[in-house]
Amino acid sequence: MVWVYLQFGGGLETLFDSVKSHKVEIPSKKKEGLSDRTTVKGVINYIQKKMLKKNPEMFLKGKELRPGILVLINDIDWELGGKEECIVENNDVVLFLSTLHGG
Amino acid sequence: MVWVYLQFGGGLETLFDSVKSHKVEIPSKKKEGLSDRTTVKGVINYIQKKMLKKNPEMFLKGKELRPGILVLINDIDWELGGKEECIVENNDVVLFLSTLHGG
């Protein structure tokens, strides 16, 4: 199991009872000699199955993350670390962010 | 030896060539079973001996820190952790801060 902080911003929090930060335990497969870990793909899968109650089309496109949502692992853009395959370990912070446009 | 980040703010940086953050190596005594460490007292002593070139009276009163300067270890007020006796370990951030009054 991996304990991670899931955070939602830029309006996405409205899909999760307007709570911006969630501490959750995500199942993972233990591998010999490695600490418990999952990937962003695993995180998205977990959100789909356990957390997303209404308007899933605002977060997902099929089984994938809806285009236009930025993902940051420990405040770093997932593009810099392998996108869906980014490793997520205990205490990591995964932030899903939408762009704001109000002014 | 302990590697720490020494930071100065609120105008105190002017005493250190206007550089706000310094990474320095401070001598420490190795104790059995404990990681390398020093105290804020040791840090102030190091600053006095190695870094403070001019206007020491703006930073020190005798051998002690001048009253009115706030010390934060990893962004937490030293009053919450034992003042001069606060433990400082590798990679800790020690911030010396003066109050600003401009408006």
Add this chain to the structure above:
Amino acid sequence: MEGAWRGGGLDKEEVERYARQLVLPSFGVANQRKLKESSVLVVGAGGLGSPVCLYLAAAGVGRIGVVDHDHVEKSNLHRQVLHAEDQVGTHKAVSASISMHRLNSTTTVETHVDGFRPKAALKLVEGYDVVVDASDNPATRYCVNDACVIANRPLVSGAAIGTDGQLSVYNHGEGGPCYRCVWPDPPASGSCQRCSDHGVLGVLPGIIGTLQALETIKVITGIGECTSGKLLMFDGLCTGFRTLKLRGRQASCAACGPEATITRDTIAAYDYEAKCGGPMHDRGEGACLKVL
């Protein structure tokens, strides 16, 4: 019942003016009404006071008091956007009142033109619910703090100089420290008063002042979590903010401790200028000109 209109204590014009705040789930009618029924004292109508006055009047605070003792100078205008060229020479509190009235005529503005002085401090502070320290010198900062502690008023404090800023809410909430708890000792007189230290990038007090307005709104309404027991530090050169965790209320504090020496009886005669780092006004701007 009169007033039982669906505007919830707001009249039709107020509903129109504040519509965008009323539709905000985390704000709404109840909080708008709290703003309307509240009063704020802003100490200093300068760089910090400018955005504080503008945004609090705009937001719908019912009554705003402005304290200053100075007149608008041209050298103020690079950062004191509350004033304007045609207000140069006008008393700053009066100028502030004119500008706030143009923006929101439903806010009552009271001007206090003699500056913030120990003799009148307590009475002034007791006339308002929340106090904003937008002053520019340590002596005033200590005096404002002590009056707030004695009168039991929350103090929204901001400061900006050069490209740096600081923000904190003092004397507020369960065990929150006062300014003197955190800074018991004033800066050495004269040590920080050099002219070169007095420069300020004009937009810096704008950033800190808007944050002070936000904290004031949060203190009044109770929404969110305000910066009490914490200090927000801003480095404008890298646009970096950092939140520091401060000590709680100190038993040894001369203002808020059990054996406080600065009290309702002693504050009027307390010599802030001698004990808290210099004069209660910042005449730096004229001096700076001479150096150039």
Add this chain to the structure above:
Amino acid sequence: MEGAWRGGGLDKEEVERYARQLVLPSFGVANQRKLKESSVLVVGAGGLGSPVCLYLAAAGVGRIGVVDHDHVEKSNLHRQVLHAEDQVGTHKAVSASISMHRLNSTTTVETHVDGFRPKAALKLVEGYDVVVDASDNPATRYCVNDACVIANRPLVSGAAIGTDGQLSVYNHGEGGPCYRCVWPDPPASGSCQRCSDHGVLGVLPGIIGTLQALETIKVITGIGECTSGKLLMFDGLCTGFRTLKLRGRQASCAACGPEATITRDTIAAYDYEAKCGGPMHDRGEGACLKVL
């Protein structure tokens, strides 16, 4: 030599007005002069545009262009402190120009009253050194970005809604991404346009707008390090700022990539409203009123 006065290219009146910035070691005469010789286009004279216009004019930017298409409404005044009650009904760009002129008559203000449209976008942007996105809808944000990329202008982008804010400098510096690199896909049309999402605490755009003014000054002068390749995220409820590290310029980007489809030739005809999340104006305020 003419102009070899000790003011370093500034006249006596400018030295007086900007004294506090001139004495600042990290700023000084050379940077004040850069501001004077620079020009900035502000897209939107609303909640974000208000502090941007005020602080850039105050700071001494030589020429400021303001784009808007709307008139001042009373429901704007809770956050758009650039305007005033007696300016309700006036075109926003004109109102902005009046207010900036009152604050600093030495700044040249140019008004663009037809809003930001794809047809005129490129020419508009090419007339200025730096562009500030202070608009209120995704279609305009993409159009402003694309024009900045084509014209090679840095873009200081801010946004605020509810109690949240975002800030970044796009299309600037070595490998810094453009808006489209980071947000290649516009929000699903209609999905974020609900009225309840459109509320905003008035001071929020004040905070983000003052930060945009700071970033603009840093882009113009080169002092410090601006928020390029990074996104500053603000949560007003806890007064918390967080700096996120963004990707660099993307080869796949439709605006700045080697195979860009949005170019000097295609931008005028690009259908931003259809492809980038709805109309190029935010008529939410009227709609909000109806919901109450």
